[in-house]
Amino acid sequence: MHRFCKHKPTLIALIVLAGFYLAALAAPFVAPYDYTADDVDHIWAPPSSVHLTHIHATTVSLDKYYRRVYTADPAQVLPLEFFVKGASYRLLGIVPCDRHLFGARGAKIFLLGADSRGRDIFSRLLFGGRISLSIGLVGAGLAFLIGIFVGSLAGYLGGRTDNLLMRLCEMLMMVPAFYLMLAMRASFPPSISSVQVYLLMIVIMSLIGWASIARVIRGMAISLRESEFVSAAQSMGLGTFYIIRRHIIPHTAAYTIAAVVLSIPDYILGEASLSLLGLGIQEPQASWGNMLTDAMGIVNIYLYPWILYPGLFIIVAVAAFNILGERLREVLDPKRP
Amino acid sequence: MFHYALRRLLNSIPLILGITFLTFLFIHMAPGDFLSGLRLNPQVSSATVKAYSAQFGLDKPLLQQYLIWLGNLLRGDLGYSFAYHAKVTDIIGPRALNTLLLSVVVIFITWSAAIPLAMAAALRPNGVLDRVLSFFSYICIATPVFIWAFLFLYLSMLTGWLPLGGMRSIDYEALSPAGRLCDLARHLIIPALVLALPSIAALQKIMKANLLEALTSSYVLGARARGLTPWRVIFIHALKNAANPMITIFGYQISGLLSGAALTEIITGWPGLGQMTLAAVQAQDIYLVMGTILAGSFLLVAGNLAADLMLAANDPRIRL
Numbered sequence: 001m002h003r004f005c006k007h008k009p010t011l012i013a014l015i016v017l018a019g020f021y022l023a024a025l026a027a028p029f030v031a032p033y034d035y036t037a038d039d040v041d042h043i044w045a046p047p048s049s050v051h052l053t054h055i056h057a058t059t060v061s062l063d064k065y066y067r068r069v070y071t072a073d074p075a076q077v078l079p080l081e082f083f084v085k086g087a088s089y090r091l092l093g094i095v096p097c098d099r100h101l102f103g104a105r106g107a108k109i110f111l112l113g114a115d116s117r118g119r120d121i122f123s124r125l126l127f128g129g130r131i132s133l134s135i136g137l138v139g140a141g142l143a144f145l146i147g148i149f150v151g152s153l154a155g156y157l158g159g160r161t162d163n164l165l166m167r168l169c170e171m172l173m174m175v176p177a178f179y180l181m182l183a184m185r186a187s188f189p190p191s192i193s194s195v196q197v198y199l200l201m202i203v204i205m206s207l208i209g210w211a212s213i214a215r216v217i218r219g220m221a222i223s224l225r226e227s228e229f230v231s232a233a234q235s236m237g238l239g240t241f242y243i244i245r246r247h248i249i250p251h252t253a254a255y256t257i258a259a260v261v262l263s264i265p266d267y268i269l270g271e272a273s274l275s276l277l278g279l280g281i282q283e284p285q286a287s288w289g290n291m292l293t294d295a296m297g298i299v300n301i302y303l304y305p306w307i308l309y310p311g312l313f314i315i316v317a318v319a320a321f322n323i324l325g326e327r328l329r330e331v332l333d334p335k336r337p
Numbered sequence: 338m339f340h341y342a343l344r345r346l347l348n349s350i351p352l353i354l355g356i357t358f359l360t361f362l363f364i365h366m367a368p369g370d371f372l373s374g375l376r377l378n379p380q381v382s383s384a385t386v387k388a389y390s391a392q393f394g395l396d397k398p399l400l401q402q403y404l405i406w407l408g409n410l411l412r413g414d415l416g417y418s419f420a421y422h423a424k425v426t427d428i429i430g431p432r433a434l435n436t437l438l439l440s441v442v443v444i445f446i447t448w449s450a451a452i453p454l455a456m457a458a459a460l461r462p463n464g465v466l467d468r469v470l471s472f473f474s475y476i477c478i479a480t481p482v483f484i485w486a487f488l489f490l491y492l493s494m495l496t497g498w499l500p501l502g503g504m505r506s507i508d509y510e511a512l513s514p515a516g517r518l519c520d521l522a523r524h525l526i527i528p529a530l531v532l533a534l535p536s537i538a539a540l541q542k543i544m545k546a547n548l549l550e551a552l553t554s555s556y557v558l559g560a561r562a563r564g565l566t567p568w569r570v571i572f573i574h575a576l577k578n579a580a581n582p583m584i585t586i587f588g589y590q591i592s593g594l595l596s597g598a599a600l601t602e603i604i605t606g607w608p609g610l611g612q613m614t615l616a617a618v619q620a621q622d623i624y625l626v627m628g629t630i631l632a633g634s635f636l637l638v639a640g641n642l643a644a645d646l647m648l649a650a651n652d653p654r655i656r657l
Binding site: 170171174175176178179180182183184187188265269272273276277292295296298299301302308311314315316318319322323 | 365
C-alpha cells in the first residue's frame with residue numbers, strides 16, 4: 001500500500017478518479033442546472049466569463065446576418081454565489097433539496113458552454129458521468145464475476161467441462177465485438193426506456209468480455225490444482241465449490257484486481273462508442289458519448305469548440321484508470337507472465 | 338506443422354457457424370422485419386406483401402431460414418440485399434477490400450514507426466526520448482479513436498490539406514493512374530493515422546520492454562564480450578529474440594483492426610465493412626447483415642489463424 005502511494009502519477013490518478021466519482025454521485029448538487037434544462041435563448045452559448053467572485057453576464061444579440069452573437073458585458077457584474085437556491089431535486093433520490101454548489105442569480109452561468117439546445121454542458125457532464133463511469137464499474141465487475149466463476153470451474157474440473165467451456169470462450173473471443181454489439185443493440189426496439197438501455201448495454205458488453213478473463217483464470221486454476229493445500233482439502237473431503245471459493249479464487253486475486261481496473265476503460269469507451277452512433281443511451285439522458293454526437297458534423301467543432309469537453313473527460317478518466325491499473329499490476333504481481 | 342494447421346482450420350469452421358447463427362437470432366429478435374415499412378403503407382396490398390414475404394423466404398420458421406441461408410452459402414450465394422436491390426456478394430466484395438486495404442496500411446505504418454522508436458528508446462533508457470515517448474504513449478492510448486478522428490478532421494478542415502473523409506474525390510475517374518494513387522493515399526491518411534496512433538503507442542511500449550530485457554541478457558553480454566559491433570549485436574541477436582512475442586501481437590493486430598476499424602470508418606466516411614454493417618443493421622436488411630458479419634468473422638478468424646500458425650512455425654513446442 002505504501003509502495004503503491006509513493007508513485008506520484010498514481011496518486012494524481014486516484015485523486016482525479018475519486019473527484020469524478022464523487023462529483024457524479026452528487027451531480028444534482030454540484031451542477032447548477034438539470035440535464036434537461038434547455039434554454040432557447042442560449043443555444044451554443046460559449047463558456048461564461050467567470051472570475052473567482054463574480055461573473056459577467058452575457059448579452060445575446062443578432063448580427064446583420066441574424067446569427068447569434070454572445071458578448072460578455074463587463075458592465076453587468078453579478079456575484080458568484082455558493083449554495084445558491086436553484087431548481088429542486090432529490091439528493092440521492094431521497095432527500096428533497098434545492099441548494100446547488102454554485103450559481104449566479106439573474107444570469108445563466110455556463111462553465112463549459114452550452115450545446116445545441118442551450119443545455120449547460122458542465123451539468124450534462126456531471127449527469128452523464130453518472131452513466132458513463134458507472135457502466136465501467138458495473139460492466140467490468142459483471143464480466144469478471146462470470147469470468148472468474150467459469151474459468152475456475154473449467155480449470156479445476158478439467159476434462160470435458162474444461163474443453164466445452166474453453167471452446168465457448170474461444171468462440172466469444174473470436175467474435176468481432178463491435179459488429180455483434182451493433183447487431184445485438186439493434187435487435188431491441190428503439191423505444192425501450194433508458195434504464196433498460198443502460199442495463200442492456202452492460203449485459204451485452206459483459207457477455208462479450210468475460211471470455212478472455214475466463215481463459216486466464218482457467219490457466220491459473222490448472223496450476224493451482226496441483227498444489228498441496230488443494231490436495232489436502234480434497235483428501236479432507238471438501239466439496240468442489242468450497243475448494244474453488246476458499247482456495248483457488250483468492251490466489252487469483254493478484255491478477256484479477258489489476259485486470260479489472262485495466263478493463264474498466266474498455267467498458268467506458270464501448271458505451272461512449274455506442275452512444276456516439278445513437279445506439280446507446282438515448283436523448284434526453286446525458287452520457288459522455290451521447291454529448292459528442294453534435295461533434296460529428298465537423299463544422300460544429302470549428303464554430304463551437306467546447307463541445308469536445310466530454311472527450312477530454314473521457315481521455316482523463318481512461319488515462320487515470322490505465323495508470324492505476326498498471327501500478328496495481330506492478331505492485332501486486334511482480335512476476336507476471 | 339501441417340496437422341496443426343489442419344486442426345486449427347477445422348476448429349474455426351464451427352466457430353464461424355456459431356457466430357453466424359447467433360447473429361441470425363439477434364437480427365430476428367428485432368421487432369418487425371424489412372417489409373414492415375411496406376406493411377404499414379396503405380397503398381400496398383397485403384397480397385403484395387405476402388408475395389414478397391414468400392419470395393424472400395421471410396414467412397418460414399427461423400431454423401429453416403438459417404439452413405436455407407447456409408445451403409446457399411455453400412454454393413457461394415450470400416443472398417439478396419433488400420435495401421440495395423443487389424446481390425450481397427456484389428456489395429460486400431469491394432467493401433471488404435476497402436477495409437482490408439485500410440488495415441494493411443495501418444499495420445504498415447504502425448510497425449515501421451513503432452520498431453525504430455522502441456529501439457531508440459531502449460538504447461537510452463530513461464533518457465529524454467524515452468520519457469517523452471512514455472508520456473505521449475499514455476495519452477495516445479487513453480484517447481478514444483473517435484476523438485482522434487474528430488481532431489484530425491477538424492485540423493484538416495482548418496488547413497484544407499486533406500479531404501474530409503470518403504475514399505475518392507469527385508474527379509477520380511478523370512485522373513491518371515498516378516493521380517488516382519495519390520488521391521487514394523490522401524483519403525487514406527486520416528483513417529490510417531487515427532487507427533495507427535494508439536497501436537504505435539501500445540506496440541512501442543511492449544517492444545521497448547522486450548528489447549530492454551533482451552539487451553540485458555547473458556547472450557548479448559557474451560556477444561559484446563566476443564567483440565561484435567553494437568549494431569550487429571542489436572540487429573542480429575537482440576532484435577530477433579525480442580521479436581518473438583511480436584509475432585503473436587502482429588496476428589492479433591490484424592484481427593483486432595478489422596473489428597476496431599468500424600467506428601473509424603463510420604466517422605471518417607471510409608466505405609468499408611463497418612459502415613456497411615451499421616447501415617444494414619439499421620435497415621434490418623437481414624442478408625446484408627449476415628454477409629457483413631460473416632465477412633468480419635472470417636477475416637478475424639483468418640487473422641487469428643495466421644497468428645497461431647506463425648507462432649507455431651516459430652516455436653515447435655506449440656504444435657503439440
